[in-house]
Amino acid sequence: MDCFISIELGTNAVRVYAFDTNGAIVGFNRGAYTTFHPAADYSEQDPEQIFITMLFVLKNLVSEIKSTGKYQIVSLCFSASMHSLLAVDRNGVPLGNAITWADNRGKQETKRLRTKALARKLYEATGTPIHPMSPLLKILWLKSNQQEKFEKTSMFLSIKSYIIMQLTGRYVIDLSLASATGLLNIHHFGWEQEALDYAGITPTQLPDIVPISDSSCKLKRQYQVSLGIGPETKIIAGSSDGCFASLGGGIMEEGRATITIEDSAAMRIIGRKVLQDEGCRMFNYILDEHYYISGGPSNNGSVVFEWFSRQFANYTDSYSDEMVMRDLLLMAEQVDAGADGLLFLPYLLGERAPIWNPSARGVYFGANINHDRRHFIRATIEGILFEMYSIGKLLLQHRDISQITVNGSFVTAPLISRLLADIFNIPMSVNQHVSAVSTGAFLLSAKEFGIYRSLEEAAKSITLHAPVHPDPANHAIYAKYHQLFEKLTDKLSPEFELLDELTLLSDKH
Amino acid sequence: MNQFLFKQDNGNELMLFPHILEMGVRKNLSVQLNAFPEIVATRFCVYYVIDGKFDWQVAGRRSIILPKDAVYVMPGEKIGGVNGTLDVGTVAWIHLDIDCLLDKGRTQGKWSGFSESEALTIEHIFRMHRAAHLPILNEVSRIFQDIYTELQQREVGYASMVNQLLDELIIVLVRQLTRQSASSRDFPKKFLQLEQMLRQNLAHQWTVEEMAASVGMGTTSFTERVRSYSGFSPLSYLINLRVTEATRLLKQPDLNVTDIALDTGFYSSQHFSTTFKKLTGYTPREFRKKNLYL
Known part of the structure; x- marks a missing residue:
């Protein structure tokens, strides 16, 4: 039987899945790599480590698959986190580490650009919000802070482009990832000259743009031998993790959306048109030549809940992380909707959508003498989900949404999807597929091999658990608390700035 | 007193x-x-x-x-x-x-x-x-x-x-x-520290016992923890780091391949060559040639 391999270059690890022609997972392997934080706001990864880890993991999976004697590997399809930037010299040798999406070093460059009229123009042309995550701002940071390195840079790559270069010898970037660089015109599918001019680079310093279904790159002979993959195996360029997660969420029809909560989180919709947001708060990335993925990302997903449990959960009895999480959720269930008036703003890592404020911070509001641990747990969870609703409300201004697919280990816990349904007043369906990103990669690969005629048809094959329906009474409570949540977020904006200045000051001392 | x-x-x-x-x-x-x-x-x-x-x-x-x-x-x-x-x-x-x-x-x-x-x-x-x-x-x-x-x-x-x-x-x-x-809530942080320590001294012949002790754990639970966290056994993770560093060093034209092998903790250039080729299909020398156009 034919077998399709998906290679997910994620934030913390590479995950490799093998699918049979029915979309069933027949093999899985993963390997973690490290994120380094050499300074506050910095977030880097070692490109060679990612490449070597990927090779190890892929090689092991391939030999496992082949040893069954049942499968023929017909394709490898790549996905990767958005917004990474890696500078390489004219020999293709990395000039230091790759900078990840979570890196905020370009704060100043962002502030400067936002004061200009060009900011709106670039946002409208490129679909990428003006924020330090954007490779555009990262290149600007490099230009103003590491001029020598900037001048030595022959190519500006994404991590995925680097990996594909190692395997095939070609510099390419798929349309989806290119659309998340802040450098691509999402209406014409070519590099946006005005963005390039502002960044001070030329199109020759960027990889060739290819469709997500492109399979023109060929695996180098040496890797064919070491991996045990023949020359007939297609190397499919693939997409970004966010775009594949939306495809794998099966939401191509009208009225559908996905919410993914991993470390970070996002709510997304798919549409044929770009979503025009006056406030420049929503992203518009390209899925393929016909579809856009629009929505908003939050920095504060399950990473916030993990922070909470590290600080306040009971780890004494050699508990596993899952046990700790289960205990916390059990305690949270003992408290009613609204946590008896305790609110939490979850901005531990600053925030992207919808407020795009890297200086925002976490806040517990409304604590009284009767609140105990359980209320804090409940409020923490509700705060994370309220933030998703803030993004959701913006999307709801543009589209009707009647059903939402949820992905990610945090949000698929029964309590969490129920709370989310209550907060949104929209049914939530848990995705049955283990990884929405790799499922998306499978759907694209299967379409390329003629199993589906189109991506629309492929997306319809996704099966979901029966939806969790909202409780109107709880929604009424949440609607009120959410108003307060938004007011607080808004009101505290100048205080967040002030705090940022104070902490910068004390850092200097 | x-x-x-x-x-x-x-x-x-x-x-x-x-x-x-x-x-x-x-x-x-x-x-x-x-x-x-x-x-x-x-x-x-x-x-x-x-x-x-x-x-x-x-x-x-x-x-x-x-x-x-x-x-x-x-x-x-x-x-x-x-x-x-x-x-x-x-x-x-x-x-x-x-x-x-x-x-x-x-x-x-x-x-x-x-x-x-x-x-x-x-x-x-x-x-x-x-x-x-x-x-x-x-x-x-x-x-x-x-x-x-x-x-x-x-x-x-x-x-x-x-x-x-x-x-x-x-x-x-x-x-x-x-x-x-050793508390499990700090493991990711400890693991990062361990990785930095390993990277600083790849030439040392690390044993699992040494690695486990440096994060304050027994060998068995350490191995289990590393496996569930990283997907690799501790020694595989270490080999992974060795090849990673070797890959980087091979791209610098002025370094000798034998020195790279020893600096990254391989017993000999033969051992390095075998391990490297198994993973990448290239011998270190071929890999270097392919990656340097100078």
Whole structure:
């Protein structure tokens, strides 16, 4: 039987899945790599480590698959986190580490650009919000802070482009990832000259743009031998993790959306048109030549809940992380909707959508003498989900949404999807597929091999658990608390700035 | 214990022990301003609080030190009372030269009974934790008392006894340190520290025991934890880092392939070549040729 391999270059690890022609997972392997934080706001990864880890993991999976004697590997399809930037010299040798999406070093460059009229123009042309995550701002940071390195840079790559270069010898970037660089015109599918001019680079310093279904790159002979993959195996360029997660969420029809909560989180919709947001708060990335993925990302997903449990959960009895999480959720269930008036703003890592404020911070509001641990747990969870609703409300201004697919280990816990349904007043369906990103990669690969005629048809094959329906009474409570949540977020904006200045000051001392 | 102060250049109590720079107990009956200013330690300094409550800066972190708590700082780390103040209470201390532990090549001045591999593990642990506040460490009180008694009474074999007690003190500190840091909530952080340590010294022939000890875990649970966290066994993860670093170095034209092999911890250039080719399909030399167009 034919077998399709998906290679997910994620934030913390590479995950490799093998699918049979029915979309069933027949093999899985993963390997973690490290994120380094050499300074506050910095977030880097070692490109060679990612490449070597990927090779190890892929090689092991391939030999496992082949040893069954049942499968023929017909394709490898790549996905990767958005917004990474890696500078390489004219020999293709990395000039230091790759900078990840979570890196905020370009704060100043962002502030400067936002004061200009060009900011709106670039946002409208490129679909990428003006924020330090954007490779555009990262290149600007490099230009103003590491001029020598900037001048030595022959190519500006994404991590995925680097990996594909190692395997095939070609510099390419798929349309989806290119659309998340802040450098691509999402209406014409070519590099946006005005963005390039502002960044001070030329199109020759960027990889060739290819469709997500492109399979023109060929695996180098040496890797064919070491991996045990023949020359007939297609190397499919693939997409970004966010775009594949939306495809794998099966939401191509009208009225559908996905919410993914991993470390970070996002709510997304798919549409044929770009979503025009006056406030420049929503992203518009390209899925393929016909579809856009629009929505908003939050920095504060399950990473916030993990922070909470590290600080306040009971780890004494050699508990596993899952046990700790289960205990916390059990305690949270003992408290009613609204946590008896305790609110939490979850901005531990600053925030992207919808407020795009890297200086925002976490806040517990409304604590009284009767609140105990359980209320804090409940409020923490509700705060994370309220933030998703803030993004959701913006999307709801543009589209009707009647059903939402949820992905990610945090949000698929029964309590969490129920709370989310209550907060949104929209049914939530848990995705049955283990990884929405790799499922998306499978759907694209299967379409390329003629199993589906189109991506629309492929997306319809996704099966979901029966939806969790909202409780109107709880929604009424949440609607009120959410108003307060938004007011607080808004009101505290100048205080967040002030705090940022104070902490910068004390850092200097 | 009553107040006392033994110093290298003052009195003869420490004559046989050049590695003990100072030892003492101080009973402080009233708050003394400027009696304990923050200074950079030049030696390995261990403090033990017998009674009272002390508000200190330990390596830039404020700590409230209570009775039975121990504190140590490595040379180069700062320690002192907040605003230089010494609070009311009784504190014991000992300042040691542990260079011979941390510098394997040096046999001169070696007083400790640790084997080379034990010393190496201890060194790694102290390098990762350059200072610490270790609450409720009962054993330290007895060890201090015994050292003091041995130095005072000088019975037969006292020199050996004192040195054994110093080894014991170091073991007690290291064990508590590893227990304290083994809590599962900190694993990702510990793992990052471990990775940085491995990357800094890839040439060393790391064993799983050494790696486990440096994050304060037993070998079995460490292996299990690393596997579930990273997807690799500890040794596979290490090989992964070796090949990663070798890949980077091969792209620098001025380095010799054999040197790269040894620097990244392969036994020989043959071993390097086999491992590298198995994964990438290239021998290191072919890989270098493909990646350098100069």
